[in-house]
Amino acid sequence: MVSSPRNFPMATPRAAAGALFLDHEGRILMVRPTYKEGWDIPGGYIEPGETPMDACAREITEEIGLHRAPGRLLVVDWAPHPDEGDKILFVFDGGTLTGTGSLTPDGEEIAEAQFCHSDTLPEITPERLTRRLKLAIEARERNITLYAQHGTPTP
Secondary structure, three states, X not given: OOOOHHXXXXXXXXXXXXXXXXXXXXXXXEEEEOOOOOOEOOEEEOOOOOOHHHHHHXXXXXXXXXXXXXXXXXXXXXXXXXXXXXXXEEEEEXXXXXXXXXXXXXXXXXXXXXXXXXXXHHHHOOHHHHHHHHXXXXXXXXXXXXXXXXXXXXX
C-alpha cells in the first residue's frame, strides 16, 4: 500500500526574493531596514499565491519606490536560519542604476539606501548574505544562474 504524500515529512521553507542593483562603478545598492540590524538588498518575503519574481517587483516598489520588473534569476540559495527555520532565497538581476536620487525609501521598513563596494559587505551584512551577493555578482557577470546552500555554491 502506498502512503499519501501528506504522510511524508516535507520542508515548508519561508521564501524571499530580492534584487541585485549595481551602479556604473559596480557598487551594490543596499538598503538599511528599520526592523533589523545591518544592510540588505531590496526585497522580502513572498506572499501566498505570489511568484518569486512578482514578490521581488512588489518589494522593490514598496521599499524604494522603484517601478521596475526584475531581470533574470541570478541565485537560488537554500539558507535555513537557526531562528526562522528553512528558507529559500531568490536573487534577481535588478539592472544598473545611475544613482539613488530617484529612490524613495519608504521610511517604515527602509530607513535609507546607498551604493556600497562589495569589499565593504562583510562590515555591514551577515557572512551568508555577503557570500550570496558575491555569487549574484559572479552570476550576473557570467550570464548564468547559480544554486547555493548557505551562500556557498554547489555544483
